[in-house]
Amino acid sequence: MADRQSGESGGETLRRAGLVKEVRHFIGGEYVDSIDAKTFESINPADNQPIARVAEGSAADADRAVAAARKAFETWSTMSPTARKAILLRVADRIDERADELAEWETRDMGKPIVDSRTKDVPRSAHNFRFFADYQEMVGTHSYDKPWEKTFGYELREPIGVVAAISPWNFPLMLLTWKVAPALAFGCTVVAKPAEQSPVTASILAEICIEAGMPDGVFNVVQGFGPDAAGEALTRHPDVDAVTFTGESNTGRAIMAASSGGLKKLSFELGGKSPCIVFGDADLDAAVDGALRGVFYNQGEVCLAGSRILVHRSIYDEFCARMVGGIARWPVGDPFDPSTRVGPLVSTEHMEKVLGYIDLAESEGGKRLIGGGRVTDGALARGNFVEPTIFADVDNSMRACREEIFGPVAAVMPFDSTDEAIETANDSPYGLAGMVWTKNLDTAHDAARRMKTGNVWVNCFFVRDLRLPFGGYKQSGVGREGGEYSYEFFTESKAVVIKFD
Ligand code: NAI
Numbered sequence: 001m002a003d004r005q006s007g008e009s010g011g012e013t014l015r016r017a018g019l020v021k022e023v024r025h026f027i028g029g030e031y032v033d034s035i036d037a038k039t040f041e042s043i044n045p046a047d048n049q050p051i052a053r054v055a056e057g058s059a060a061d062a063d064r065a066v067a068a069a070r071k072a073f074e075t076w077s078t079m080s081p082t083a084r085k086a087i088l089l090r091v092a093d094r095i096d097e098r099a100d101e102l103a104e105w106e107t108r109d110m111g112k113p114i115v116d117s118r119t120k121d122v123p124r125s126a127h128n129f130r131f132f133a134d135y136q137e138m139v140g141t142h143s144y145d146k147p148w149e150k151t152f153g154y155e156l157r158e159p160i161g162v163v164a165a166i167s168p169w170n171f172p173l174m175l176l177t178w179k180v181a182p183a184l185a186f187g188c189t190v191v192a193k194p195a196e197q198s199p200v201t202a203s204i205l206a207e208i209c210i211e212a213g214m215p216d217g218v219f220n221v222v223q224g225f226g227p228d229a230a231g232e233a234l235t236r237h238p239d240v241d242a243v244t245f246t247g248e249s250n251t252g253r254a255i256m257a258a259s260s261g262g263l264k265k266l267s268f269e270l271g272g273k274s275p276c277i278v279f280g281d282a283d284l285d286a287a288v289d290g291a292l293r294g295v296f297y298n299q300g301e302v303c304l305a306g307s308r309i310l311v312h313r314s315i316y317d318e319f320c321a322r323m324v325g326g327i328a329r330w331p332v333g334d335p336f337d338p339s340t341r342v343g344p345l346v347s348t349e350h351m352e353k354v355l356g357y358i359d360l361a362e363s364e365g366g367k368r369l370i371g372g373g374r375v376t377d378g379a380l381a382r383g384n385f386v387e388p389t390i391f392a393d394v395d396n397s398m399r400a401c402r403e404e405i406f407g408p409v410a411a412v413m414p415f416d417s418t419d420e421a422i423e424t425a426n427d428s429p430y431g432l433a434g435m436v437w438t439k440n441l442d443t444a445h446d447a448a449r450r451m452k453t454g455n456v457w458v459n460c461f462f463v464r465d466l467r468l469p470f471g472g473y474k475q476s477g478v479g480r481e482g483g484e485y486s487y488e489f490f491t492e493s494k495a496v497v498i499k500f501d
């Protein structure tokens, strides 16, 4: 039965099953079960116990959500920017007001340290709404005057229509809102498909949209899986106009193929294997801190992770020793403990994959300086905890340097010249981000220009400005989002030319 105000229902069933939360789809302003009544469990990766029973969406549920979004499009897309802004700002305020609850669910659902959920993910989610609420009211279009031909041309922008937003589990609410906020702000309606590993906060966001007074059908959530399920159905759906996706590069390929029939507009943010280059003149304390944060933040489950660390030979030994010493600042533990910096990996399956890469790196000749195993002290034995691990003396041709591990595993290697560092950095199928540590402005500019990556950070890391383009070169993405780039993606532009006498 549909229940408008809350995703929870069937308290009795929940108690019998010993589960905490029931998560349903949110379609046309109502929480609903799957048409075929199917469900699946979401687990807490800290102890692998179920924490939620989740509606498992099929193509029929995706269909219903797209129909609701299409119906709402007429009203939402023609609403005044000021009216839309008021609603989106209320969403941001409600995210702030419910921040503790959202942060706790994020941590429980996918394992990130509570400190990060509370101080990074949730505030940034609110900021995504505030930024685009303001931006859509200010942005304009170009005009081109041709008096010698007595014509005047201008550009009209129109919301593209119904957007499918398919998001991953590593920053569930932050990355979802990074798509949903601009889509809604520029007048599109949305069907979101959160990752199956982390369904809860998207469902709470739907509640927040009701509280903010968003009209029914403007924001919809279909829960469930990707291939042969709700996710794929959205990418094939004839009434979905654009797909914004963040996830693995292989999934991007599958979505491109599936959506090709409808020639949909696509925006992909995909994987990475980002280089962190430390030049001989770098501020060593800052560079060591930055390199550690770059690879161990969020358990290394970060597309941008600086997982290949290139260090000038003149400081190589000292840098490696300092990284090992710095590991103490990245304690593994219960993600609800405020001193924890590294939580469990999202699933047992993912942990096995990461441990497999650690074995592989060793067999390929990497020298393991520290870490390398599961953490099984006390209660942690029930979860998917992996030690922060550092390999030195790796070769960039190793699989552990070419493939995305998506866990707390650093690969460190020496270089002798700037040319060699840039060449090695660019020798990757990916091109999402690059980090440069140097005190020399010429070196910084030179490296920034030559790096084949969508983002370059000099003497800093993970610093985001929502006005800047975000996306990747090569296998790391298609298109850019952020400020005017999101405006471009979520709208169609039309050229109007008028002849006058
Ligand atoms: P994934 O690609 O397996 O899944 C992401 C989402 O796509 C999930 O919602 C999933 O259900 C859905 N999906 C899977 N197959 C689909 C299909 N055939 N059709 C439609 N939807 C489908 O990625 P995962 O494992 O959830 O996330 C980790 C990956 O995401 C990493 O490779 C990471 O690099 C990448 N990522 C990239 C970011 C970026 O901005 N470039 C940011 C965060 C993560």
Ligand code: MG
Pocket (backbone or CB within 6 Å): 042, 043, 044, 045, 108, 109, 110, 197, 198, 199
């Ligand atoms: Mg989960």
